[in-house]
Amino acid sequence: MSYSIGEIVKKTGLSAHTLRYYEKEGLLPFVKKNASGVRAYSDEDLRWLTMIECLKDSGLQIKEIRQYIEWFNEGDSTLSQRLSLFENRRKILEKEMARLTVVMNKIRYKELLYREAVRVGNLDIAANERRLKHLKKKLFESPDDFDK
């Protein structure tokens, strides 16, 4: 099967502009064109787009994705580079999740604080509520640094 750029737009949700941009950046090195220059995407190209989406979601930049694709096309001699890429990415994702957990706790504290503040109509009174003071103390090393 082969697909026009319009069909790929529908299948992937990417814009035609973006698809041409990806191609220009070397992310789709195998897209064929017919005699009159119109792109005909293959199922293989579609599978690459799925992989590209995954790598993008994991935080890779376009040039890093291009590097991965180049390694893939070089075959088994680049297996260890590709392994490193995924190891690094896993470690970065772990850090990112840990970071988000910390931020989440702070935002949740603020949400509870403001829920109480809206209830009593005053931020300072809410901040002095026993449960919230306790929570703040538990969450922050220097609680006063978080009073804004």
Added chain:
Amino acid sequence: MSYSIGEIVKKTGLSAHTLRYYEKEGLLPFVKKNASGVRAYSDEDLRWLTMIECLKDSGLQIKEIRQYIEWFNEGDSTLSQRLSLFENRRKILEKEMARLTVVMNKIRYKELLYREAVRVGNLDIAANERRLKHLKKKLFESPDDFDK
């Protein structure tokens, strides 16, 4: 206490350029200047910088942070807007963490696959290993979409 921009650079890790940029964008509306135009940051300003860092870490754009600061300075009449901001942010962070969990599983599969591929020296052989095939089937609805 008051601090020069250089002292704030050391305390926060932000560059002097960035601090002036934040001020221009309305994130530090209370920074004082001495008679000859040199900035003198207060402990209050430093507390705002801590809060700004937290909001930035949670994914807020600078213009949204400025909005929050404006609401804060307007006092208790904006409590419900601020509550909404933190509710929305908490929901967005929850989605982001869920998204990262999905991505993490895919990247972990790739890491295991390439670890095995490096061990046997061939990607296709590794991909056919029983445990990896099983894992792939478990993780992906259309496993073939993830073969790149």
Added chain:
DNA sequence: TTTTTATTTAGAGTTAACTCTAACTCTATC
């Protein structure tokens, strides 16, 4: 066959958040 819709290219424009430059002034130390 005519009209409409889809696709092509090269290249310009956008956005966010910095990041840097130039030219200048102020402050501290020798």
Added chain:
DNA sequence: GATAGAGTTAGAGTTAACTCTAAATAAAAA
């Protein structure tokens, strides 16, 4: 007083990843 270092401004430049424009050609529909 000379000099080095820190700070000032306005405004230009950077980067990533799009996003759009214009002018043209190709394909599909009426």
